[in-house]
Amino acid sequence: MPQVETQVTFRTRFEAAAARNHSLLCVGLDPDPAKIPAGVSVRDFLMGIIEATSDTVACYKPNIAFFEPWLGEGIDLLHEIVAAVPNDVPVILDAKRGDIGNTSEAYARAVFDAMGAHAVTLNPYLGHDGIEPFLKYADRHSFLLCRTSNAGAKDVQDLQVEGHPLYEHIAYLANQWNTRGNVGLVVGATYPSEAARIREICPDLLFLMPGVGAQDGDLEAAVRAGMDANGAGIMVNASRGVLYAGASGDPGCAPGGWADASREAAITLRDQINAARAR
Secondary structure: OOOOOOOHHHHHHHHHHHHHOOOOOEEEEEOOOOOOOOOHHHHHHHHHHHHHHOOOOOOOEHHHOOOHHHHHHHHHHHHHHHHOOOOOEEEEEEEEEOOHHHHHHHHHHHHHHHOOEEEEEEOHHHOOOHHHHHOOOOOOEEEEOOOOOOOHHHHHOOOOEEEEEEEHHHHHHHHHHHOOEEEEEEEEEOOOOHHHHHHHHOOOOEEEEEEEOOOOOOOHHHHHHHOOOOOEEEEEEEEOHHHOOOOOOOOOOOOOOHHHHHHHHHHHHHHHHHHHOOO
16 A cells, blocks of 8 residues: 655654654744854854754744845855755744735745744734635644733733633734644743643644743743643753853953854753753
């Protein structure tokens, strides 16, 4: 009987990387030239981070905002960085897109066809027709902003909709829109109790969880609240804590030592996530 080829989706790619690297860590690739070691180009810095950490992560998440200030040159660099990630490690483009239908169609082509990202973050404020052009890419994933990690999230996301907070309403909508199995949610590590409630509503969706490290999210509480029944289903994102672990300009550090320090930071965080899962 002929073998039926299984489609390689973001989820299958992520789950394979998570199993292979024993990791639920997502490293954000957000270059800040002021924090990069002197004499190292942004390109070489990011390439070095990828080379040093690719066997410790489940995915990478470049934020397009850190590349757009350089306009064409920056977007070209972003494209090069996405292409440099090993093919078996998925890439989430943090772009927070979301607009009316034809504009979203153009955004979706840019993110998935031109940039080659495996997933994207989206703002669901415009409703389903603003999201659907991305969801048509059945092998890619769309992470909807649900309960974001910033302090001001409550200004809008706690507003009551039919007796429950808006972020819960987004979670219910995500289940409805997940007809192709490619919808996920952005759920901040800074709000573990809310994350636990969202997991109750969405037991099977993938969660992208920013807010660990610089935003002081409680790692253990976030992992325990967000993980699914199998002790997985989450991508715990860290950016600055990994990227700049060794970029302080220590004169005693060997050339390239910043990459080794980033690797050690990634390994430490990966192991902390796994320890929290096991408790």
